[in-house]
Structure formats: structure tokens, C-alpha cells
Amino acid sequence: MEPVPGLTVRVLDTGWMELGHPSRCDRLLCDEVGTAMWLALCRTAWNLGDAAAHLADLWDTDPWAMRDMMDDWLDDLREAGLVRY
Numbered sequence: 001m002e003p004v005p006g007l008t009v010r011v012l013d014t015g016w017m018e019l020g021h022p023s024r025c026d027r028l029l030c031d032e033v034g035t036a037m038w039l040a041l042c043r044t045a046w047n048l049g050d051a052a053a054h055l056a057d058l059w060d061t062d063p064w065a066m067r068d069m070m071d072d073w074l075d076d077l078r079e080a081g082l083v084r085y
Contacts, residue, residue: 001074002046004084011035019082028080037070048074 003009010018017035020027030038036055044050052067059066077083 001041001048001078001083001085004082007082009038019077021082024081028077028082034073037073041070 004021006022008018008020008022010020012018015032015035017030017038018027019030037051040051040054041048044054048067048070052070053063055061055070056063056066074083078085
């Protein structure tokens with residue numbers, strides 16, 4: 001999994017994140033949880049398991065549940081054309 005080429009990412013003062021692509025006029029807003037998942041993926045070279053384990057440790061939650069949540073979120077981003085396998 002990785003961002004599509006040309007993707008723009010902007011973290012707002014609120015902690016939310018805006019994702020967009022120059023070829024599209026719409027933008028996708030992610031809340032603080034989405035921002036944290038994105039940053040964890042960047043930090044772990046887009047390794048979903050490592051990113052989920054990192055966040056699960058920070059948030060004291062089940063790593064498998066975190067991975068499932070991240071996987072669902074990434075499916076939404078893939079369907080929006082913002083990430084690819």
C-alpha cells in the first residue's frame with residue numbers, strides 16, 4: 001500500500017488532515033484518528049502491521065482490532081483513488 005503519485009497531504013491546525021490530488025477538485029478530510037493512522041503508516045514505510053502495532057501500543061488497544069480499523073480506512077482511501085496496492 002502506498003499513496004498515489006501526486007497526492008497532496010496537509011495537516012490542519014485542528015489535527016485533521018486534508019488529502020487531495022491535482023487531477024481532482026475534491027478533497028478528503030480525515031479526523032485526528034485518520035491523521036494518526038496516516039502518520040503511523042508513513043513512519044513504518046507503509047507497513048500496515050507495524051503501523052497498527054505502533055498505534056495499538058500508544059492507545060492501549062488490541063493490535064488486531066487496530067489493524068482491522070486501519071484496513072477498512074485504507075479500503076475507503078483506495079476506493080477514493082488516494083492510495084494503491
